[in-house]
Amino acid sequence: MDISNITKNLHPLEIKVLLHYSDKDELTSERLIKELDYKEGHANQAFSWLSGKKLLKETGRTPHTYFEITETGRELSKTGTVEERVIALVKENGAKTLPEIAAALSIENKDIGSAFGMLSKEGVLKMNAEKRAEYTGSALPSRIAITAELLKKASGTENGLLDNADLSAEEQSAMAGLAKKRGATDSPFKIIERETVTYKLTADAKKITEALKKAGVTGNEIGEVTPKMLATGEWKNGTFRGYNITIPPARIIPGRTNPYVQFLESVKDKLCSLGFQEFDGPLVETEFWNGDALFMPQFHAARDIHDVYRIKNPTHAKSIEEPYLSNIARVHENGGDSGSRGWNYSFDREFTRRLILRSQGTVLSAHQLHKAEIPGKYFGIARCFRYDKVDATHLSDFYQTEGIVLGEEANLKTLLGFLKMFATEIAGATEVKYVPGYFPFTEPSVEVHIKHPVLGWFELGGSGIFRPEVTKAMGIDVPVLAWGIGIDRMALMALGLNDLRELFCEDIEKVRQRKAKF
Numbered sequence: 001m002d003i004s005n006i007t008k009n010l011h012p013l014e015i016k017v018l019l020h021y022s023d024k025d026e027l028t029s030e031r032l033i034k035e036l037d038y039k040e041g042h043a044n045q046a047f048s049w050l051s052g053k054k055l056l057k058e059t060g061r062t063p064h065t066y067f068e069i070t071e072t073g074r075e076l077s078k079t080g081t082v083e084e085r086v087i088a089l090v091k092e093n094g095a096k097t098l099p100e101i102a103a104a105l106s107i108e109n110k111d112i113g114s115a116f117g118m119l120s121k122e123g124v125l126k127m128n129a130e131k132r133a134e135y136t137g138s139a140l141p142s143r144i145a146i147t148a149e150l151l152k153k154a155s156g157t158e159n160g161l162l163d164n165a166d167l168s169a170e171e172q173s174a175m176a177g178l179a180k181k182r183g184a185t186d187s188p189f190k191i192i193e194r195e196t197v198t199y200k201l202t203a204d205a206k207k208i209t210e211a212l213k214k215a216g217v218t219g220n221e222i223g224e225v226t227p228k229m230l231a232t233g234e235w236k237n238g239t240f241r242g243y244n245i246t247i248p249p250a251r252i253i254p255g256r257t258n259p260y261v262q263f264l265e266s267v268k269d270k271l272c273s274l275g276f277q278e279f280d281g282p283l284v285e286t287e288f289w290n291g292d293a294l295f296m297p298q299f300h301a302a303r304d305i306h307d308v309y310r311i312k313n314p315t316h317a318k319s320i321e322e323p324y325l326s327n328i329a330r331v332h333e334n335g336g337d338s339g340s341r342g343w344n345y346s347f348d349r350e351f352t353r354r355l356i357l358r359s360q361g362t363v364l365s366a367h368q369l370h371k372a373e374i375p376g377k378y379f380g381i382a383r384c385f386r387y388d389k390v391d392a393t394h395l396s397d398f399y400q401t402e403g404i405v406l407g408e409e410a411n412l413k414t415l416l417g418f419l420k421m422f423a424t425e426i427a428g429a430t431e432v433k434y435v436p437g438y439f440p441f442t443e444p445s446v447e448v449h450i451k452h453p454v455l456g457w458f459e460l461g462g463s464g465i466f467r468p469e470v471t472k473a474m475g476i477d478v479p480v481l482a483w484g485i486g487i488d489r490m491a492l493m494a495l496g497l498n499d500l501r502e503l504f505c506e507d508i509e510k511v512r513q514r515k516a517k518f
Contacts, residue, residue: 003207003208003211004211006053006055006208007208007211007212007215007217008242009247010208010212011046011049012219012220012221012223012241013038013042013045013046013049013219014046014049014050014053014055015212015217015218015219016036016046016219017032017036017046017050017201018050018055018201018205018208018209018212019209019212019213019218019219020035020036021201022201022206023200023201023202023203023205023206024200025200025201026059026198026199026200027047027056027198027199027200027201028196028197028198028199029043029044029047029196029197030196032046047197047199050199050201050205051199054202054204055201055202055204055205055208056199056200056201056202056205057199057200057202058197058198058199059198059199059200060197060198061195061196061197061198062195062196062198063193063194063195064163064164064165064193064194064195064196065163065164065165065191065192065193066161066162066163066164066191066192066193066194067150067154067161067162067164067175067178067179067189067190067191067192068154068159068160068161068162068189068190068192069151069154069155069160069161069162069188069189069190070187070188070189070190072186072187072188073151073154073155073178073187073188073189074151074155074160076151076188077148077151077152077154077155080148081144081147081148081151082105082107082111082112082114082115083115083118083119083144084144084148085105085107086101086105086112086115086116086119086125086133087119087124087125087135087140089101089104089105090125090133090134090135091135094134095128095130095132095133095134096132096133097131097132097133098112098113098116098133101116101133116133120133122138122141123136123138124136124138124140124141142170143170143173143174143177146170146171146174147174147178147188149171150162150167150171150174150175150178150188150189151188154189161192162175162189175189179191181193220238221238221239221240221241222235222238222239222240222241223240223241253512256512258511259495259511260491260495260503260504263487263490263491263494263495264381264399264487264491266426267381267401267426267487267490268381270425270426271379271401271403274377275377276377276378276379276403277376277377277378277379278378278379278380278381279364279367279368279378279379279380280364280380280382281358281363281364281367281380281382282358283357283358283383283385284311284355284356284357284358285355285356285357285358285363286317286320286352286353286354286355286356287303287351287352287353287354287356288320288325288328288352288353289363289366289367290308290356290358290359290360290363291303292328292332292347292352293324293328293363293366293470293473293474294362294363294366294440294441294470295331295332295440295441295467295469295470296440296441297332297343297345297440298332298345298347298348298351298352299345300440302359307359307386307387308356308357308359308385308386308387309356309357309359309385309386309387310354310355310356311355311356311357314355315354315355316350316353316354316355317353317354317355318353319353320349320352320353324370324473324474325349325352327473327474328347328473329347329349329352330342330473331469331472331473332345332347333345333346333347335469336469336472336473337472337473338467338468338469338472338473339468339472340467340468340469342469357384357385358382358384358385359384359385359386360384360400360484361380361381361382361384361400361401361402361484362402362441362482362484363382364380364382364402365378365380365402365403365404365466365482366470366474368404369404369466369470369471369474369475369476369480370474370475370476372404372406372476373406374406374407374476374478375405375406375407375408375409375410375478376404376405376406376407377403377404377405377406378403378404378405379401379402379403379404380401380402380403381399381400381401381402381487382399382400382401382402383397383398383399384397384398384399384400385397386398390501392455392498392499392500392501393455393458393489393492393500394500395488395500395501398486398488398500399486399487399488400461400484400485400486400487401422401484401485401487401490402482402483402484402485403418403482403483404466404480404481404482405418405480405481406476406478406479406480406481407478407479408478408479410465410478410479410480410481411465411479411481412444412446412465414481415446415463415464415465415481415483416434416446418463418481418483419434419446419448419463419483419485420432422448422460422461422483422485422490423448423450423460426490426494427450427460427489427490427493427494428493428494429450429451429452429460429493430451431450431451432448432449432450432451433448433449433457434446434447434448434449435447435448435449435459437462437464439462439464440467441464441466441467441469441470441482442462442463442464442465442466442467442482443464443465443467444464444465445462445463445464446462446463446464447459447460447461447462447463448460448461448463448485450493452492452493452498454498455492455498458489459486459489460485460486460489460490461483461484461485461486461489462483462484463481463482463483463484463485464481464482464483465479465480465481465482466479466480466481466482488500488503491503
């Protein structure tokens with residue numbers, strides 16, 4: 001044991017304990033509070049530090065149960081318990097109905113009912129033929145007087161605590177019906193369970209104590225010069241604690257925004273700087289807006305329970321806006337005014353009202369179409385939900401950035417330019433490729449893929465030009481570019497991560513150390 005090194009690194013709280021006690025003393029927090037004028041936190045800190053240096057060992061734990069009087073209990077100690085007040089009222093004013101008693105005493109009916117039930121069981125009150133509570137003349141049960149005494153005793157203490165060990169058997173029995181561990185707002189007492197931990201100094205502590213005495217250390221050395229000391233000159237007469245320059249400085253952890261939140265904000269800033277307007281919508285959507293309005297047939301496999309989350313209550317929306325419901329229904333059944341033949345099935349107007357958690361960000365575009373300006377550019381960042389197996393590139397709930405561009409001049413080349421911006425400028429990818437895709441609501445359809453240094457190639461998102469079945473039903477007769485990009489996957493690349501789950505990491509230390517790369 002390096003006595004010199006340990007001695008140099010002792011805190012005054014530890015030094016005073018070592019100098020004041022021997023290895024024969026049983027030490028508790030209460031004893032240090034009383035004899036050394038420590039606060040409870042100081043005592044516990046001293047025990048923790050000394051235990052870490054192997055100068056103190058735990059010798060026992062003794063559980064204690066205390067009863068702390070509540071505000072309800074303090075009020076009852078002044079006004080009397082409900083039982084006492086009910087008995088006094090009936091004695092003085094004769095038999096009354098329970099509602100009359102409740103009104104006269106300004107006490108809730110349920111509390112009057114509980115009090116009458118207990119007193120009736122004990123034979124103090126009874127219900128007469130007129131359904132009125134009346135006093136029987138019997139002696140009051142001892143618990144009423146004991147309860148009043150417990151309330152008085154607890155109210156008279158400084159901290160409002162009664163130790164279970166100090167109560168008689170009768171008092172403990174009465175307290176069982178008065179105290180609760182949790183939800184004690186309406187109870188006279190709250191149960192508090194604590195442990196008294198006892199410690200003893202170890203044999204090594206004796207050597208440290210001798211070294212402290214030899215060095216003249218008292219534990220009262222000045223560790224910090226205050227303005228008051230400078231003003232009064234008190235510092236001139238004191239001795240100073242040694243300053244250990246090898247101790248690392250305290251780590252300063254300033255507040256900061258989560259890196260992923262910063263990334264989301266950067267995407268918004270980028271799109272707004274390009275003249276896009278932001279849109280948003282609810283997490284809970286109807287099958288109509290989530291799929292039907294996007295020309296996705298109601299028999300599509302993605303409508304299955306294994307792909308979307310349904311709402312348990314309520315299960316369906318009350319209605320769908322017109323004329324969009326009728327327009328979309330015609331498009332599905334026969335193509336409507338879109339120029340196509342539709343899906344050739346009978347559109348289910350009950351199914352279309354079913355409520356689900358939105359499974360794709362494109363639902364925001366469907367909502368925006370009928371109120372969009374032409375020309376116009378819109379985007380949204382949407383939290384989406386799908387029943388999917390979670391792995392490095394898939395989550396069951398995820399973010400998408402969704403956008404549309406409306407205008408006579410909008411074309412596929414314009415769309416590819418936006419996709420390249422997402423892949424290179426926002427995600428930071430160096431290798432990008434475009435793959436033909438299929439979506440019920442766009443034609444042509446394009447998927448953009450990027451190459452991750454660890455995970456390899458994966459899809460960043462889908463895009464295309466909305467089909468007339470989608471746009472004309474909403475009153476739009478110009479080309480509409482649309483995309484739904486996995487913003488989580490862009491962040492995966494931009495933040496230098498290898499697993500989507502790290503974006504929602506619960507380890508605060510990892511979040512603090514993560515650097516934004518945008």
